[in-house]
Amino acid sequence: METEIRPYVIEKLERIFNPKSIAVVGASRHPEKIGYRCLRNLIEGGFEGDIFPVNPNAREIFGIECYSDLSKVPQPVDLALIVLPAEMCEKAIKSCIEKLVNGIAVVSSGFSEVGKKNLEERIANLCRKNKIPLIGPNIIGVLSNTSHCNASFAQSLPYPGHLTFISQSGALGIALIGRTWIDKIGLSKLVSIGNQADVDFAELISYFAEKDEDTHAICLYMEGLPKGKRFVEACKKASKIKPLIALKVGNSEKGSMAVQSHTGSMAGQGAVYKGAFKQAGVIEAIDLGDLFDKALALSLQPPLKGDGVAVITNGGGAGVCATDAAELCNIPLKNPPASLKARMREWIPEFGSTKNPFDITGQALKENYEGTAIDALEHQWVDGAVILYCQVAQTAPQEVADGIYHAVHSYRGPKKPVTVALLGGIKCEEAALWLKERNIPTYPTPERAVSALSALREFGRVSQ
Incomplete structure (x- = not known):
């Protein structure tokens, strides 16, 4: 298990959050499908880069030419957004490797959160071996106001600002987007990281603290950590640069069980996280309202x-x-x-x-x-x-x-x-x-x- 922040991940995350081209692998013509919504959201969100829908059964979607396979896409791809059934993701990731994409986000669920840990480990190992950062699986996607990129099935981009929100809960992220427009909580990026099979909190925090000038404060919704030591070390460095605030949930016995079924994470005891936050310079929130109240101030003042x-x-x-x-x-x-x-x-x-x-x-x-x-x-x-x-x-x-x-x-x-x-x-x-x-x-x-x-x-x- 990696204990150090991987330089190639930090380098390539820039291409994920500020992509010039995105392939939607599993784009669909059917409105009820997530592949339809993700493609529509990219277009309606105002993404100005190249969009490549990948679907072997369609010639075009929304007037954009479709490709039967990622290998048929004529240009380099920064971000591959995979919206396929879990059992098809391994093959899709192999295509991403052959295409030399810079980053992968797997929206699909059906991995460790339902007991299929081996499948999740296989796709993560493929990405690590080929030095391609993988965000997910089991996520809503990636949203960046900086690049007008709504590579997700969320309804819209959030209200623009300088707070970056990293969340293990996709539904919570989607709900927050609506509130940002009502409460004027400005976000630069919103990242749903789901099961953290590869890229985790630590590497995202390092990137946003050290490399992303549009992020002024970093807000975390956490259910569990597979790599606690790396998280603490990353936060120690990042908290000297930009404020970090976190809400850790799943502290009760039943809450911990809910976390396990949600993202497949081990929640751990609240007291352990409290000590880790204090050691790492992370400001701890007591509930969602407190999280967003403090994050607003930290991003503006x-x-x-x-x-x-x-x-x-x-x-x-x-x-x-x-x-x-x-x-x-x-x-x-x-x-x-x-x-x-x-x-x-x-x-x-x-x-x-x-x-x-x-x-x-x-x-x-x-x-x-x-x-x-x-x-x-x-x-x-x-x-x-x-x-x-x-x-x-x-x-x-x-x-x-x-x-x-x-x-x-x-x-x-x-x-x-x-x-x-x-x-x-x-x-x-x-x-x-x-x-x-x-x-x-x-x-x-x-x-x-x-x-x-x-x-x-x-x-x-x-x-x-």
């Missing part, structure tokens, strides 16, 4: 490199919630220096508070938010900020969002992270989406905004 956190709020209750959350997240809310209090008092009425949280009161207008945010960010004591807004009649949510945006983007000093919580109705939701579209992570509660900042603090410590 710089790390928090100190303990000077300023909380700005127009509601005392929201400030108390943030204070409790900060204690739970081990973020010390320190008493600010007199120089900062004096600057903030220019924006805060006498009945407000210049302690931390800074209570700018329910009468706060756009200029109060903008002024306090700028003064906080410009002060050397402040390393990061959490800005809270409770919807009141005095100021509309979008006006507050405008003020926060102008403050954050007019600040020109050392990079400092900002998270925001807008508490209220539909107007707050609309303003939150507007801020997220402008790279400011925004949440519906103080607790989630503070928790997101805690992930940036953790990355700040790991990356030093």
